[in-house]
Structures are given as C-alpha cells and as structure tokens.
Amino acid sequence: QKEVEQNSGPLSVPEGAIASLNCTYSDRGSQSFFWYRQYSGKSPELIMSIYSNGDKEDGRFTAQLNKASQYVSLLIRDSQPSDSATYLCAVRKTGGYNKLIFGAGTRLAVHP
Amino acid sequence: NAGVTQTPKFRILKIGQSMTLQCTQDMNHNYMYWYRQDPGMGLKLIYYSVGAGITDKGEVPNGYNVSRSTTEDFPLRLELAAPSQTSVYFCASRTVTGYNGNQPQHFGDGTRLSIL
Numbered sequence: 712q713k714e715v716e717q718n719s720g721p722l723s724v725p726e727g728a729i730a731s732l733n734c735t736y737s738d739r740g741s742q743s744f745f746w747y748r749q750y751s752g753k754s755p756e757l758i759m760s761i762y763s764n765g766d767k768e769d770g771r772f773t774a775q776l777n778k779a780s781q782y783v784s785l786l787i788r789d790s791q792p793s794d795s796a797t798y799l800c801a802v803r804k805t806g807g808y809n810k811l812i813f814g815a816g817t818r819l820a821v822h823p
Numbered sequence: 824n825a826g827v828t829q830t831p832k833f834r835i836l837k838i839g840q841s842m843t844l845q846c847t848q849d850m851n852h853n854y855m856y857w858y859r860q861d862p863g864m865g866l867k868l869i870y871y872s873v874g875a876g877i878t879d880k881g882e883v884p885n886g887y888n889v890s891r892s893t894t895e896d897f898p899l900r901l902e903l904a905a906p907s908q909t910s911v912y913f914c915a916s917r918t919v920t921g922y923n924g925n926q927p928q929h930f931g932d933g934t935r936l937s938i939l
Contacts, residue, residue: 719863745927754913754930755866799865810881811928813858813865 712737715802717814724821730787732817734800737781743803744776744783749816750796758798759785790821825849827931829914835937836904844899844934846914854917855897856928857881857889859910866913872897904938911935 716735724730732746743762747755761767761774761783773786783802787794797816804810830845848855853874858866868881872891886908888900897916901908915928 715865754932756930757927760927810856810868810871811866813867815863815865 713814714738714804714812715800715814717798717800717817719815720818721820722817724790724819726790726792726821726823728790728821730790730794730819730821732785732787732798732800732819733782734784734802734814735782736800736802736812738802738805738812739778739781740805741778741802742805744774745801745803745811746772746774746783746785747799747801747813748796749799755799787819790819792821792823795819795821827914827916827929829912829931829934831934832932833935835939836901838904838906838938840904841900841902842904844901844912844914844936846897846899846931847895848897848914848916848929849895850916850918850929851894852916852929853894853919854928855891856915856917857887857897857899858913858915859883859908860913860933861910869899869912901936906938909936909938 746759748758749755759774761776767774771788775784797818799816800814801811827848856871857869867883870889872878912934914931917926917928
C-alpha cells in the first residue's frame with residue numbers, strides 16, 4: 712500500500728463545474744496535509760493546507776479532511792481552463808522533520 | 824524576491840560523469856530538501872537538512888551526496904551519473920516559525936537532468 716494514494720486521472724470536467732480531487736493516506740498519526748498544483752514543466756506551488764477535520768475554504772478552493780477515514784480532498788468550484796494541471800497531495804509524516812510524502816498526483820483537465 | 828533558486832535549469836550528462844546541482848534560498852529558512860520527480864510520478868525525497876552542518880537521508884539517497892555549510896546553500900552532488908538518475912530535481916525550503924509541521928515548503932523551478 713502506498714503511503715499517499717491519488718487517482719492519476721485524467722479527471723475531465725467542463726468549465727464552470729466542480730472538480731473533486733481525492734487523496735488517501737496510510738499513516739494514521741499524520742497531522743498536516745497540503746495540496747500543491749503543478750503545471751506541466753513547472754514546480755509545485757501550494758494551493759491549500761489543512762490540519763483539522765472539516766472543511767477549509769479559500770476562494771474557489773475547499774479542502775476537506777477526515778482523519779478517521781484517512782482521506783483528504785480538494786474541491787475546485789467554477790473550474791476554469793487555467794485550473795488544468797496536476798494536483799499533488801502531500802502528507803506530513805509523523806516523527807520526521809516535516810518530511811512530506813507526496814502522492815503521484817491527479818491530472819485535471821478543464822475543457823471549455 | 825528570489826525565493827529558492829536552482830541552477831542549472833537543464834543539463835545533459837554522460838554515464839559516469841559527476842556534477843553538482845546548486846540550490847540557494849534567501850528566506851533564511853532552516854529546513855531544506857532535495858526531491859526528484861520522475862515522469863508521471865510524485866516527488867521522492869532524496870536528502871534533507873534542518874540547518875547548517877546537519878543533513879540526513881530521505882527515501883532515495885543512493886547515488887547522491889549533499890552538504891550544508893551555510894543556511895543559504897544546499898548543493899546536491901551526483902558522483903557517478905547513471906541513466907536511472909534521469910529526472911527533474913526540485914529543491915525546497917521552509918521556515919520553522921509557528922507550529923513546526925504547518926509551514927509549507929517553497930520550491931525552486933527545478934533542474935531537468937538527462938543521463939545518456
């Protein structure tokens with residue numbers, strides 16, 4: 712079992728729709744969770760971070776965390792073609808110096 | 824406002840050659856990291872450092888070496904390049920202020936390395 716798992720996609724959604732990206736993790740003690748967006752050929756950039764169970768909203772993005780079920784998700788409302796990218800889920804590993812374990816990423820394609 | 828700077832951006836090496844990938848940050852971050860990203864994959868941690876003079880292995884350290892003589896610089900050394908080391912290499916840094924685990928990592932633009 713991979714430590715952080717994501718569906719590789721591609722996830723294809725029409726412009727204006729809600730895109731839902733999911734991530735599961737194996738370390739039950741994990742406390743910090745991050746979503747990074749990575750455009751093709753570019754470096755990852757932080758989109759959202761979440762540490763407590765529930766929802767966290769920032770503009771069109773909402774991160775959801777359920778520690779009991781060990782999953783974290785990212786919702787993108789009113790999806791735009793500019794949101795087309797790979798979204799990486801990262802989980803801070805317990806006991807380490809903020810070592811992040813990354814999932815392989817989900818490729819999102821928003822079509823007009 | 825440079826952030827994390829990596830050089831070179833691209834490099835082609837022959838098998839057996841050596842090289843150093845440079846990483847510099849100007850944010851006075853204590854923690855620095857080296858990752859590699861293979862096509863269609865997530866990032867794998869190679870080495871990390873929690874401060875000058877302190878380094879430790881990550882998930883995939885074989886074939887690499889690092890040093891951290893200053894807070895700003897964290898070079899990654901490939902001694903005997905192998906085709907399996909063809910990848911994109913990212914350097915990242917983070918601060919230690921606030922709750923230790925909640926500070927995000929900031930990434931450089933990456934170095935695209937091909938070993939032929």
